[in-house]
Amino acid sequence: MKIFTNMGALPFIRLIRWPNLIVVVLTQILLRYAIVGRVYAASGFSPAMDNFLFAVLIFTTVLIAAAGYIINDYFDIRTDVINHPDTVVLGKKIHRRKAIVYHIAMNVIALLGSVFLAWKAGSMKLAFVFIMIMVLLWLYSVRYKRTVLWGNLAVAFMSAMVVLVVWLFEFYMLRQQPEQFIALYGNMKMISRFFFVYALFAFLISLMREIVKDMEDVHGDQQTGCRTLPVVHGIRTAKLVTFIAGSITGALIIIAVIKLISSGMVLPALYFSAVVFIPLLFICYRIAMAADKADFHLISKLLKLLMLAGILGLQPLSVAL
Template identity: 35%
Template sequence: MTSLLRLVRLPNLLIIILLQCLIRYGLIIPILAHFGYHPVLSHFRFGLLVLASVCMAASGYVINDYFDIKIDRINRPEKMVIDNGLQRRAAMFFHVILSFIGVFVGLFISYIARKETWALMFLLIPVFLWYYSTTFKKQGFIGNMIVAGLTALVTIVVVSLEFAMLVRVHGAPIINSEACSTAWFWTLGFAFFAFVTTLIREIVKDMEDVLGDEQGGCRTLPIEIGMKFSKIFVSILTCCTLLSIWALYFSFNILNSSVITLWYIILLITIPFILSMYLLYKSSTPKAYHRLNTFYKLIMLFGILFILIAGQLF
């Protein structure tokens, strides 16, 4: 059981669960209440969405490790699960089971929400994850963008499903309501934050794994443009993210009128991001990059937890 939990990256799955629950219960429902609407989506059906998301993510982690055995023997032999406690055949079987559950539950959600595009999405995600593990991951920045995009999608599907169900009760006009535009605006903001922090983490992870990736024929960003320019690129992404956050803060009264929001952004977002750039330029070993990657997870967690404050602003 311990091997399976390590294989599916349990901490990452818990972050997905936390993110989706906070988006719905800490942000979307308070916004709906502010505009006089009640949620239509049941807790059970929302739980199915979370289950589908977690199964899809877990299946992606399994198939990624399945195809990364040679590289992991170089980068992190002590942390390998497949061929070191779990047979490859068992890992593939586990991947198929997780993918099946994710697709089946996803198709059911698509049916009840009457969203045909969702059905296609849930069918294509396992294929996409397979090709990511076999092809896209070795193409560096393309693979980083795919992982970041899928992370952002985790937040977007929550608001999309919520309003798909509301349409069935209130009709299409609710899509043009202020409640819908407000919910989408805030959700996309957190999706953007999840996208950028994941993209940065993926690049830093490539810095950590550069030795094994190079021998495995990968064309990651650190291999293609070097460590120095990869660090510069990450720093630019970090600065742009901070500028975007502060621009939003000064642009909206609902944000800049809140003292808690000001100190939260300073202490738990801005200072950690600035510290991360310092740690980035000091890092030169796989262990240092691994610690930095963990630090970025903490920054992402702080960003997610801000949802609890954002929901109280309405």
């Protein structure tokens, strides 16, 4: 509450990228209820991770993501002043020293949450998953985002982990219930496949978006010494890499649609064809035609909407399961 009374809610909410955090929450909720919950319910079971533990998982994930956005802005303030002067929060409405305090506090609380979840799952090693993400976010802000592709790959990997941690912790907590684990063992391969596909989708779309954002910010990055893909190898090469990632994503969607149709899941197949695949083709076309900062900004927004469309596809998928 002190955050809101001292500086107002709006600057802090903008700093932690509230729309992105809502997408994180929505992603994890839909994954749990549309895939895990649906498959379990068909066998007469409920998720091994109860509602309280799942809420702790979401809260921990959101805290780590929010802390990551804060530390990213802290180290990127010079570039942001050039690239996005009208949207800069740090240094204008929030003191940089306070931002570091918020970053540390969020990570400490998230660390406690991850240790608690790992303890409940019967494997303290799981806490290192979240610790690894915290460290990776720090390294991304300090070093990786200023190097060719490494920063893009780091963000894409963390987007995939938002998906994977839901099944990872559910699986370990399910092992704590031997009878239920044995009863559901035959369904685990299918659940793992769904999570892997969604994690791969999140990885590829995030990778595309990060490269597009680098193309949007190329002039500011050049002035501040960031060696991103478009800075080092040019816009044309960055477009090519993005297009390749989009082509791989499109091919995977086609394979998924064929698999869904062959399994009798026509509704989700139609959804992913019309709401995900066709817009992806349009985005790839816009990438090829993009010429200025405004074009790349629009494409970045479209890719965010495409990510949301893919997540919402879990609902028709759950109906067909």
